[in-house]
Amino acid sequence: LTHLDPSTPISPEDARALWLSHEAATHSLSQQLTEHLRLILAPTLATKLRGDFRTGKRLNLKRIIPYIASGYKRDKIWLRRSQPSKRSYQVMIALDDSKSMSESGASNLALKTLTLVTRSLAMLEVGEVAVVGFGDEVNVAHEFDKPFTSEAGVRVFEQFGFEASKTDVRGLVERSLDLFAEARRKGSSAAGEDLWQLMLIVSDGICDSHAEIQRLVRRAQEERVMIVFIIIDSSGPPSAQPAPSMHPATAAEGPVAPQKEKEKQKTSILDLQSVEISPEGKVVRWKYMERFPFRYYLVVRDVRELPGVLAGALRQWFGEVAGSA
């Protein structure tokens, strides 16, 4: 890729060519994801009978005695099948623009993931899509109130160079919660519609400040913003790997990749170790993912895995949250 214009990370021509090639390459996967999401995100058809109406299908027996007692005045005694309120969504995709993405070779798979997800959501027409980039700071690459067309995709691609010298995930989550709160206020969704907010973080998963992130993840939960962390694991050969894992389901560490040669092999995030050395020189080591601060995460090594695992994560979340609501 040539860098003719220093103000943008990649030239508009390169961004367009890259977007179009990813769009073509992920076309059938986008359709697959769209089908999955249609089933998950659409509200289930109303099957429950609800009270209290003056006419209806069936009598609400609990209302009969008050009805008689009121001298036949409290006459809302009928049950009906009611339509659920229409759901709408605001989905934010946060793409890691830090240098570790290009160094580890995760950036290309990350851009493909972004293409796949944004195309799929556009086909679904369930709501608004925003894209932000994060590294040392947060850049809003596409706002909620604009339609996400192919042209918008090209504009987004122009804003990613994977050169940022930090990966401030804490700052990202904090800023995103503000953006979500603002979007809820402005929301173009009609009154009475049920608004759901979802954030997908696409990153190699390496970040600091886990304790502070955990606090923010709890705040997100309180503000009804769902966060799914999609970890792009560019280690090892793609496709020939075991299925990606979904926390907290069985982490598919699977058969450990055979240690082939000792040359610079990449370490999978599932094998990555974190070290802490105290001032006295005491060494503590643990598997990085054991203390990963996000509850819902996926490890993806190949874009072809994405429709299935992303749908799985969302289905699980709806089972826990929407099911209880």
Add this chain to the structure above:
Amino acid sequence: MELAAEQKVPIRLSTRDPSIQIAEETGVLLVQTSLNRLKLSALVNDLLHKDERRIPFDILINGKFLRATIDEFLTQNGISPETTLDVEYTRALVPPLNVRSF
């Protein structure tokens, strides 16, 4: 409790000395950027399971001797903590004066 806002950097350890190779396949390790030579030397000793007879090590990052903390090294050499560092350890040529601080 985790120390607030502590930055970490990925490193890959290696040595040219066959007598002090780490047996375990450690791959990439995430370490605090506040570490200096002594702390990294302690880490290598821990990985070598040298509980008693600790070996003092010199540390080289990208071929340069580490004299301060990793953080200062990165700033001085204009390296981003997003990069995986090649960290080489060798037996310290001159035993440092403050060995007792292990």
